[in-house]
Amino acid sequence: MKIAVCIVQVPATDARIVIRPDARGVETKEVKFVISPYDEYAIEAALQLKEQAGGEVVLITAGPDRALQALREGLALGADRAVHITLTDEYHDALEVATLLAAALGKEAPDLALFGKLGVGFDHGATGVMVAAMLDRPHISMAAKLEMEGTTLKGRREIEGAAETYAIALPAVVTTEKGLNSPRIANLKGIMAAKKKPVETFAAADLGAAAPALTLEGLQPPPKKAAGKLISDEDPAKAARELVRLLREEAKVI
Amino acid sequence: MAHILCFVEVRESQVRKASLEAVSVARGLATANGWSVEAAVLGPAGADQLDKVKAAGADTIHHAADAALALYSPDLYAAALLGLIQASKPEAVLLGHTAMGRDLSAYLAGKLKTAVAGDAVKVEFAGGFKVVRPMYAGKALATVSVNAGFLPLITLRPNIFPVGSTAGKGEVKPLALPSLAPKTLCAGLEKPESAEIDVAEADVIVSGGRAMKGPENFAILKELAAELGAAVGASRAAVDSGWIGHPHQVGQTGKTVSPNLYIACGISGAIQHLAGMSSSKIIVAINKDKEAPIFQAADYGVLGDLFQIVPQVTRALKDLKKEG
Numbered sequence: 001m002k003i004a005v006c007i008v009q010v011p012a013t014d015a016r017i018v019i020r021p022d023a024r025g026v027e028t029k030e031v032k033f034v035i036s037p038y039d040e041y042a043i044e045a046a047l048q049l050k051e052q053a054g055g056e057v058v059l060i061t062a063g064p065d066r067a068l069q070a071l072r073e074g075l076a077l078g079a080d081r082a083v084h085i086t087l088t089d090e091y092h093d094a095l096e097v098a099t100l101l102a103a104a105l106g107k108e109a110p111d112l113a114l115f116g117k118l119g120v121g122f123d124h125g126a127t128g129v130m131v132a133a134m135l136d137r138p139h140i141s142m143a144a145k146l147e148m149e150g151t152t153l154k155g156r157r158e159i160e161g162a163a164e165t166y167a168i169a170l171p172a173v174v175t176t177e178k179g180l181n182s183p184r185i186a187n188l189k190g191i192m193a194a195k196k197k198p199v200e201t202f203a204a205a206d207l208g209a210a211a212p213a214l215t216l217e218g219l220q221p222p223p224k225k226a227a228g229k230l231i232s233d234e235d236p237a238k239a240a241r242e243l244v245r246l247l248r249e250e251a252k253v254i
Numbered sequence: 255m256a257h258i259l260c261f262v263e264v265r266e267s268q269v270r271k272a273s274l275e276a277v278s279v280a281r282g283l284a285t286a287n288g289w290s291v292e293a294a295v296l297g298p299a300g301a302d303q304l305d306k307v308k309a310a311g312a313d314t315i316h317h318a319a320d321a322a323l324a325l326y327s328p329d330l331y332a333a334a335l336l337g338l339i340q341a342s343k344p345e346a347v348l349l350g351h352t353a354m355g356r357d358l359s360a361y362l363a364g365k366l367k368t369a370v371a372g373d374a375v376k377v378e379f380a381g382g383f384k385v386v387r388p389m390y391a392g393k394a395l396a397t398v399s400v401n402a403g404f405l406p407l408i409t410l411r412p413n414i415f416p417v418g419s420t421a422g423k424g425e426v427k428p429l430a431l432p433s434l435a436p437k438t439l440c441a442g443l444e445k446p447e448s449a450e451i452d453v454a455e456a457d458v459i460v461s462g463g464r465a466m467k468g469p470e471n472f473a474i475l476k477e478l479a480a481e482l483g484a485a486v487g488a489s490r491a492a493v494d495s496g497w498i499g500h501p502h503q504v505g506q507t508g509k510t511v512s513p514n515l516y517i518a519c520g521i522s523g524a525i526q527h528l529a530g531m532s533s534s535k536i537i538v539a540i541n542k543d544k545e546a547p548i549f550q551a552a553d554y555g556v557l558g559d560l561f562q563i564v565p566q567v568t569r570a571l572k573d574l575k576k577e578g
Contacts, residue, residue: 011390013391013506013507013525013526014524014525014526016393016525017390017393017394019394026390026394037507038507093369094360094363094369094370095363095367095368095369095404098363098364099367120390120391120506120507121389121390122389123372123373123387123388123389123390123391124369124370124372125356125360125372125373126356126359126360126363126369126370126372127360128360129328129356129357129360129361129364130360130361130363130364131364132328132361132364133328133332133360133361133362133363133364133365134364134365136437137437138329138437138438139328139361139438140438141356141357141360142353142356142357144500156444157353158353158500158501159352159353159354160352160353160452160454160455161445161446161449161450161451161452161455162265162443162444162445162446163443163444164325164326164440164441164442164443164444165440165441165442165443165444166438166439166440166441167441168437168438169437177500178500178503178507178508179499179500210367211401212369212401213363213367213368213369213400213401213404214369214371214398214399214400214401214404215398215399215401216396216397216398217384217396217397217398217399218396218397219389219394219395219396219397220394220395220397221393221394221395222388222392222393222394222395222532225532225550225551225553228537228539228549228552228553228554228555229553229554229555230549230554230555230556230557231554231555231556231557232544232556232557232558233558234558236558236559236562236563236566237566237569237570239556239558239563239566240556240563240566240567240569240570241566241570243538243554243556243567243570244567244570244571244574246554247515247536247538247554248574251515251536251553251554253458253514253515253535253536254458254482254515254571
């Protein structure tokens with residue numbers, strides 16, 4: 001079974017986000033970049049499927065030069081080889097990214113293409129499903145459970161207050177949700193081996209880049225909140241009653 | 255006629271609130287620009303439900319009532335909408351940013367070679383569409399415009415936009431089921447045994463963090479939540495400790511929520527958590543560490559031990575009910 005995992009390198013979730021002076025992006029110096037957390041579940045799912053059924057795991061990313069590090073990290077976890085589509089370190093909408101990934105996947109023709117459900121950062125959460133539509137493949141988005149039964153892929157996705165179950169045929173596309181599995185951590189042997197694994201590089205233009213549908217006009221920090229009221233009565237019952245009174249009479253939310 | 259198209263999500267014959275919010279946003283834009291509002295309701299739904307769509311602002315309601323649409327299928331749903339889009343070229347397509355709205359908008363974007371301006375908290379039109387949407391899980395707000403020549407596909411963050419009271423004409427037109435054997439079709443809907451409110455849809459959320467110390471202690475939050483008709487949420491620390499399931503997680507690797515009232519109990523307020531709940535209208539923090547960052551985000555802070563305070567809040571609410 002050939003599995004492709006499309007990943008994206010993003011600022012670590014605990015990174016402080018500093019908007020650039022031109023407001024068209026964020027500062028990248030002194031920011032720790034990581035594989036987007038949801039992509040870790042996709043990589044783990046791919047590795048587990050390979051362990052069960054044999055085959056190959058190919059990582060693909062569309063990103064700036066620094067994204068090579070994310071590919072190396074994924075190779076260290078056990079992926080076999082990687083494809084790096086180079087992009088500038090600016091905002092790219094999901095149409096640009098999905099078009100490039102669909103082109104790369106068209107060449108690779110995997111049985112299964114896995115994506116994290118959302119790249120934390122641009123937070124589009126659309127790329128994997130867009131690729132499924134472009135390639136005309138069945139898909140399951142936000143899969144929190146996944147298993148192969150013969151040539152059928154069964155999955156479960158959590159929706160608001162319920163869950164949907166799906167059974168789709170390969171070749172297919174899946175985007176992964178937290179809870180799907182517990183991603184492994186690279187060991188030293190894996191890290192050493194990753195240095196020798198092949199990484200193929202393409203320029204975006206080689207694959208047929210799309211014009212963007214969206215323009216990022218600017219970023220701004222979220223509005224600052226005015227200082228709140230602090231209740232620090234020593235008697236918990238009194239403090240609780242005061243809170244309930246404020247929520248009812250002042251905030252009018254209960 | 256120039257119009258905006260709204261996708262109306264139906265689950266078990268009920269239209270979803272997030273879709274009515276989208277219809278109302280479309281109503282506002284349409285009235286300002288001399289457009290009409292068209293809604294596509296996919297799946298079986300009664301006249302009372304279609305009336306809600308009309309009341310939220312729809313002039314034309316395309317209703318595909320076929321039972322085959324009772325469960326979600328991205329390609330079948332997309333085919334129904336693509337038929338409408340290609341026949342009448344809407345100014346924009348609006349959807350709620352729900353699990354279904356996210357999937358369907360992305361699928362449509364792939365088919366139409368456009369992008370989704372997703373999770374919008376503000377939508378404007380001045381010659382072109384412009385939305386404000388959070389990026390970096392709300393650590394920054396991005397203003398994004400849709401380039402000329404691309405169909406604007408916009409999903410709206412639930413609970414941000416009110417369902418309005420400006421009704422539309424509400425003319426119902428039957429919509430034929432596309433003749434298509436779907437590649438992807440939901441095989442079944444699993445519902446939890448007890449009807450829990452999902453944090454993504456709740457008006458009130460009571461959330462617990464690391465200071466809950468263990469799964470059994472969530473009982474006091476559940477009691478408070480029951481009193482408030484609230485959903486129970488959790489921080490990543492509580493979910494990763496296995497005290498409560500991931501569907502309850504609020505934050506950057508969980509759900510983004512915008513309830514009227516968010517009560518954070520024993521949550522220190524890591525940047526990833528704040529990112530997921532800071533668009534809540536009123537935030538209450540109950541924490542014994544007065545340096546906890548959550549107090550910076552809170553409208554009301556209670557300094558003290560949550561194990562003492564939370565049950566007292568529940569009691570105060572019960573007393574209030576008795577008093578009437």
